[in-house]
Amino acid sequence: MYLRLLGQQWKQVVRSKYFSQGWGIKILVGFFIIYFSLSFIFLGFALPEIIREIRPGAQSVTAVFSEYLLQYLLLDLAIRFFAQDLNVLSIRHYLLQPLKKSTVIHYLLGSSVFNFFNLFPLFFIVPFAFRGVAPELGAAGTIFWLLAMLGLVKLNHFLTIYLKRVIALKQSVFFVFAAVVAFLFVGHALEWFDLNTWSYALFAPAGEAWYILVPAVLASLAYAVNFRFLVKQSYIDQWTKHSREAASREFSFLESRGVVGTMISNELKLILRNKRTKNILFITALFSFYGLIFYGQPEYVDSIMIFIFVGIFMTGIFMINYGQFMVGWESAYFDGILTRAYPMEAFFRAKFWLLVSSAVITYLISMGYIYFGMKALYINTACFLYNVGVNSFVLLYASTYQKKRIDLTRGSAFNYQGTSAVQFLIILPLMVLPILIWASFNAFGKPYWGLIALGGAGLLSLIFHKQWFKAIIENFNEKKYRNAKGFREG
């Protein structure tokens, strides 16, 4: 029976629209998987040396490893939480079949274990076990140690899928979870308490035979909790989404500004009321800290080039992330757009103003970097102008090539839906061109003239906005049948 279910799930994956995307994406994803696998394996091999380097006096690498294990597990939990998919074999399809409910649920939980997030940790744990643990604990000890680690990976796995399922019903749990994890890390960083001491106390005995029981029992408990939850969820009335009350927020300022204003207000509602677009807001907020990686680093102080890259990204992160799918966001009701008396110029002007306003906000946030010197202001201003004047139009134009439907209800971590070659091609005008403009002045020893040219290019391009809109609308009309067909296919 389990085999037949496995077969059906395989079909579900292979036949899904999501899977049948272009080869380019598959190769790219495959490349990332191989890259990360190799990195993890290498990390596992090198870990004993790394540990000896950071703790020259340490007696045992296994002991040092156990000091950091708790932090690793917490981080793993957080990453899984965002990136790991729930495997969804819809129980509903099998409820009326002559099948035991528990069989289906055991299958659902059991098969979920085959997941990259359970595989990757093993990639570095196993090599480390051979090179670091084996010399210290011996053969038997290493096997016990490995089994204990395996149990911990499983524990994290079942905790994740339980939390994700609960949060699908009750969002507030997410904030509790996020707060607990954040508190632990912040508390550790501020030395209120020491996670490493706790970690050592918890995991040091790993390697002794009796200790296997600890993660085994915990993982089984997590499994049981999942099982009970799913049994309870298997009644159909539990699924009817408790559709929350619609937000009645009106952007009356915009609504009173004619058709363009109303369209912007609609688009804001689109962003705020859908999961995938809300994720983009979250990413935008995260990326305002992106510059911290580079600013304040002594080795970058004299480089302007890297900061142009950072500046384009920071002042345009929402613009780039959201704008590349500008037409695709509305794929669900594209037929409606085509048959209504949408004034197309207003349609794209609304989108343009949305992108520009977002850039203004991200620009204002980037003002914080003046802390690192006025150079940050000059660079970010030039980048902001370039984003507003050039990149906004590039993104709008590129988005008229979009022909893959985007499901707004899916989250965006590891979500390549809607991605195509266009998204990779636009990196050239978006990122490379501004650096080239600057570099052509810098080559003559005039880096600041380069910045002026960059901002000037943006302003100059704005003058031609009428022509740009015309070109965008022309391309939109030319591609609309093809795009509408693609959007309808889902």
Added chain:
Amino acid sequence: MQEIISIQNLKKSYNKEVVLDVPQLSLMAGQSFGLVGNNGAGKTTLYRCILDLIEPDEGSVIINGVPVNKSEEWKNFTGSFLDEGFLIDYLTPDEYFNFIGKMHGMDKPQVTQILDKYDEFFKGEIRGRKKYIRDLSKGNQKKVGIVGALLGNPSVLVLDEPFANLDPSTQYQLRDQLKKLDEETDITMLISSHDLVHVTEFCQRIVILDHGTIVKDIQTTSETLRELEEFFVQKVRTNESTTEATGLA
């Protein structure tokens, strides 16, 4: 009567299979037009060609003298609802109606005035409820779409299967609404339906589409319903007899 929609030599095929082949069809202003046919007969394809949603391989659709793919003028007086792909599903119905109204140059009070006429049709389940369109039932989504199509006071109305998914009393209500609209205004309605009774009730002209071609084109009389039923029953019979003859039954 004046011709409002003219279809010339319209052809569309997918993977070499002809799904639509209409040499000539002209619709008169004010005359309501019913389109019937089994699944896959090409009704939706015809509608999509009329609304410039797909590009025909050959031929053209002309509304009011202008080809639909040349000018977008027709959008100002054509209301349409084919499926949920016309609804902005993250808006509430009220927000949606106001938006559509705005595109037709109406302000909120004007929109409200029109919507008030449909309160009975909505049964209090659409307006003023804090629910997004995506959370409405299929039937209620359909109501939003149909009324949305009527908002701009269109002179051409295109509806695909408006009666499907509606409960029996709403079906009658909708039929009466459309009938009233047909009598009181000179609107041209294009209605497709699987329900032969409904279309014969208020369409003055009925066309049967089969495998992409027009096989019958009748002016509605008291005999029409029987004639339509005859056709579809006959289709099943011929199918049965051919399968029997070839021994595939």
